[in-house]
Amino acid sequence: MIEPDGAELRVLGALIEKQRTTPDTYPLSLNALRLACNQSTGRDPVVDYDEDTIRDAIARLVRRGWARLASGPGSRATKYRHLLDEALSLDGAQLSVLAVLMLRGPQTPGELRARTDRLHQFATLDELDTLLEALAGRRLIVRFDRRPGQKEARWHLTEQFGGSSGGEAQSGVFASEPGEVQLAADAAPPATDAAPLAAGELEARVTALERDLGALRDLVAQLRAQRG
Secondary structure, eight states, X not given: OOOOOHHHHHHHHHHHHHHHHOGGGOSEEHHHHXXXXXXXXXXXXXXXXOHHHHHHHHHHHHHHTSEEEOOOTTXXXXXXXXXXXHHHTOOHHHHHHHHHHHHHOSBOHHHHHHHTTTXXXXXXXXXXXXXXXXXXXXXXXXXXXXXXXXXXXXXXXXXXXXXGGGSOEETTEEOSSTTOOBSOTTSSOOOOOOOOOOHHHHHHHHHHHHXXXXXXXXXXXXXXXXXX
């Protein structure tokens, strides 16, 4: 599957952030999601996505199984929620770290601890470091070399999780400045010959595809109804 692009990650990060900071207004309508993606604070880079961009990104997230429609039959506005915690078996602390990386790009542990404070409070930096290592072990994030004069290395999303969203993946290697390279050279799994799928695994994949197709059909129907 193609890695998520910048619009998908901005939408996904915004959904996670608002779920954890303003639960009373979550799930988000299309307009609320657009405002969350385009806000000028807590975002790097600042973007100006229109509704079509947001709608297309949501449709792709639905196909991945990372988001879904959340508005009922009587709802006045189409609303959306993320499913990343269910799809990847993530807890609140892990979601918070990933959301900040989606919304702000590479971060040092100190920056992450300060900027996740509204989403999840880490008691100590050691607690955060343990979580970062666990996410790296799952190949969801990767550590960069320290910049000259900096005390801390920085962390960002791996390529397969959309790490190029901030424009930092160059020729398959993360780099935001000349000489900054990825420490975990094996962050992406090595290519191997595809093994035949077991019958149970094949059936599970077909079931997942049918579920995603159904969700996409529901999304198209909702959009058509909105446009008359």
